Amino acid sequence: xxxxxxxxxxxxxxxxxxxxxxxxxxxxxxxxxxxxxxxxxxxxxxxxxxxxxxxxxxxxxxxxxxxxxxxxxxxxxxxxxxxxxxxxxxxxxxxxxxxxxxxxxxxxxxxxxxxxxxxxxxxxxxxxxxxxxxxxxxxxxxxxxxxxxxxxxxxxxxxxxxxxxxxxxxxxxxxxxxxxxxxxxxxxxxxxxxxxxxxxxxxxxxxxxxxxxxxxxxxxxxxxxxxxxxxxxxxxxxxxxxxxxxxxxxxxxxxxxxxxxxxxxxxxxxxxxxxxxxxxxxxxxxxxxxxxxxxxxx
Amino acid sequence: xxxxxxxxxxxxxxxxxxxxxxxxxxxxxxxxxxxxxxxxxxxxxxxxxxxxxxxxxxxxxxxxxxxxxxxxxxxxxxxxxxxxxxxxxxxxxxxxxxxxxxxxxxxxxxxxxxxxxxxxxxxxxxxxxxxxxxxxxxxxxxxxxxxxxxxxxxxxxxxxxxxxxxxxxxxxxxxxxxxxxxxxxxxxxxxxxxxxxxxxxxxxxxxxxxxxxxxxxxxxxxxxxxxxxxxxxxxxxxxxxxxxxxxxxxxxxxxxxxxxx
Numbered sequence: 001x002x003x004x005x006x007x008x009x010x011x012x013x014x015x016x017x018x019x020x021x022x023x024x025x026x027x028x029x030x031x032x033x034x035x036x037x038x039x040x041x042x043x044x045x046x047x048x049x050x051x052x053x054x055x056x057x058x059x060x061x062x063x064x065x066x067x068x069x070x071x072x073x074x075x076x077x078x079x080x081x082x083x084x085x086x087x088x089x090x091x092x093x094x095x096x097x098x099x100x101x102x103x104x105x106x107x108x109x110x111x112x113x114x115x116x117x118x119x120x121x122x123x124x125x126x127x128x129x130x131x132x133x134x135x136x137x138x139x140x141x142x143x144x145x146x147x148x149x150x151x152x153x154x155x156x157x158x159x160x161x162x163x164x165x166x167x168x169x170x171x172x173x174x175x176x177x178x179x180x181x182x183x184x185x186x187x188x189x190x191x192x193x194x195x196x197x198x199x200x201x202x203x204x205x206x207x208x209x210x211x212x213x214x215x216x217x218x219x220x221x222x223x224x225x226x227x228x229x230x231x232x233x234x235x236x237x238x239x240x241x242x243x244x245x246x247x248x249x250x251x252x253x254x255x256x257x258x259x260x261x262x263x264x265x266x267x268x269x270x271x272x273x274x275x276x277x278x279x280x281x282x283x284x285x286x287x288x289x290x291x292x293x294x295x296x297x298x
Numbered sequence: 299x300x301x302x303x304x305x306x307x308x309x310x311x312x313x314x315x316x317x318x319x320x321x322x323x324x325x326x327x328x329x330x331x332x333x334x335x336x337x338x339x340x341x342x343x344x345x346x347x348x349x350x351x352x353x354x355x356x357x358x359x360x361x362x363x364x365x366x367x368x369x370x371x372x373x374x375x376x377x378x379x380x381x382x383x384x385x386x387x388x389x390x391x392x393x394x395x396x397x398x399x400x401x402x403x404x405x406x407x408x409x410x411x412x413x414x415x416x417x418x419x420x421x422x423x424x425x426x427x428x429x430x431x432x433x434x435x436x437x438x439x440x441x442x443x444x445x446x447x448x449x450x451x452x453x454x455x456x457x458x459x460x461x462x463x464x465x466x467x468x469x470x471x472x473x474x475x476x477x478x479x480x481x482x483x484x485x486x487x488x489x490x491x492x493x494x495x496x497x498x499x500x501x502x503x504x505x506x507x508x509x510x511x512x513x514x515x516x517x518x519x520x521x522x523x524x525x526x527x528x529x530x531x532x533x534x535x536x537x538x539x540x541x542x543x544x545x546x547x548x549x550x551x552x553x554x555x556x557x558x559x
Contacts, residue, residue: 022463027370034366035378037359040407041431042381045396046388048406052399091309094302110302116310119538121492123512124531127519128313131320136524138316163309217387224389226495231516244391244495251395251499260399263392270387278380 049267053260064250064258065265072238073246073262076154080242081222084161088218092169093211097203099170100177101185114170117163125163126231129156152234157242160228165221172214173207180206209280220273224266321532324525332529337505338514342533345511348422349490352429357483359430360437361475367438368445382438385431390495397428398500420502425510428496433486440482444475444552477552484548488541491534 021027054061064070095114099107117125131137133150143150150156184206188198204211226244233240241249243262250259321329332338366372367379385393401408401418408418418424448471456466494512501508509517511534518527 026463030362031366031370031372034359034363035374037363038378038381041434042378042384044400044406045393045431046384048396048400049392052396087305091302091305094305098302110306113306113310116314119488119492119542121494121512121531121534121538123494123515124317124492124534125313127515127527127531128317130519131524131528132313132316134524136522138319159309163313166309220387220389224391226389226391226498227492227512230494231519244389247391247395248498256399259395263389263395266389266392270384270389270392273387274380274383277383281380 046267046271049260049264052256053264055260056257060257061261061264064255064261067258069238069241070246070250070258070262073241073243074265076157076239076241077223077243079154080157080161081219083158084165084222085215085219087162088166089169089211089215091166092173092214092218095170096173096177096207097199099174100180101182111174114167117165117167122164122225122227123231126160126228129159129163129232133159151232152236152240154240156232157229157240160232161222161225164225164228165218168218168221169211169214172210172217176207176210177203209284213277213280216273216276220269223269317528317531317535320524320528324529328525329529329532332526333533337509338511338530338533340506341509341511341514341530344422344425344509345491348425348429348510349487349493352426352433352490353483353487355426355430356433356437356486357479360434360482360486361441361479364438364441364445368442383435385434390432390493391499393431394428394496394499397431397496398424401427401500419500420504420508422501422508424500424502425497425508428500429490429493432493432496433489436485436489437479437482440485441475441478444478448474477548481545481548481552484541484545488538488545491537491541 022030065074095110098104099111130151132139133143133156134140135144135151137151150159180203184202185198188202189195193201223242224244225242226248229242230245230248233242233245235241235245235249237249243266247259247263247266250256250262324332363382367375367382398419399405401411401424403409403412403419405419411418416423418427452470453466456470457463461469492512494510494516497510498513501510501513503509503513511530515527515530515534518524518530
């Protein structure tokens, strides 16, 4: 960035005359407005979550987390994320591999299809599964006859979660894999490695960070998904309530501190996600600098 | 490759096909009647109106924020830079919960705003607030790389030719930012139309007043009125696909623009 604030007035005047800086008044007004906006829309909501969660003290906070129904919701959320995230990681790897390393017809169609869940309202996504597996749905009668429950049960929640979270890993990986190119794989293959070895020792390490970030994003969304899950879950307390649904239920029962207590866990998860992301960006910037320094040395 | 296609079709294509098949079982007249009931029309108006206002607010503040983050050095800049993604990471239910609480009559902000007549909770204004929160990162994140790649030399040239700072901004900087701002605007708009989780908490969901289209779908489903829900869902789907097309065009436009610069 050109120039910092603390210079002597003469230099600042000169720079301003050069015409690529705004007058200080304009600059600081803009910064103030932006900061106020961030304060109201980012910081305040976040702080509010924790303040409200602890409004009745730590003991109440702890007891509202450990009451059986909330505890069941936490467990269910962990189970759902535990199933859908690995599935989407597998898919993300396969899809990114296919898109980045091979040329085939319909590739852009495939990319569009991968992005599709992003542009569909979560409620509509949930509805699709109800149409398929609900009692009046296509497979409804058959499932009912065989006593398999998908809608209003855990499998439906997993399916809906998989649908909404499924672009995350693939989207993070495709650019990284494309940037890495396929020369290294070809080199490994000519040296006698088989396909699996190549993947494990060459491809995977090169996309390690993209993969980790994709998994974390996917996980955050999987645990926090509300709309799609709300449609398919059936809201059976203690059985098909995930954490976000539990938050809503507690809120509707006018138990705000308990709702905020469960919400605070989800907010912590969001903070963790952001923290990892920021760390990775700093790491990348450092590596870039180091690479530039080595390049500059004779 | 095969695995990708199988998985893709199982998770995405089959549900889509199911929904479309069910839609084709409806006659056109039935579909039209179900999709355009008075209650549905009120819900569309609210959904699209609130989304539009929220996306406009995001375009304005997002541009400002991206500019400040890219151009100025001030204490806390890096923290804010990483906090911008917070609305993406925060589950929407939590966002709705905390915003509803902030703007309620006894909340931290509502305490001061409600006596002034600004009611943020259980009103259309609340919906706009929640949608602005949810869509905030889009404009900032599409604009930031463009701002960083903008060539300072062009601005210097404008200055040496005697243009004032405002004139430089209007005729040099703004045109090159426009495609990215529009892309971000469209992304925020698309996201806002489908948004459900955060709205449920803050809007109060009163039919004809603060009921958004996705919520109406859920209501129809809870009444086991599948066809009614499907008709509404198709309307939303068509709109999101149209927007997706617009976004793709905008992205092509802005990348062409970038190369030319």
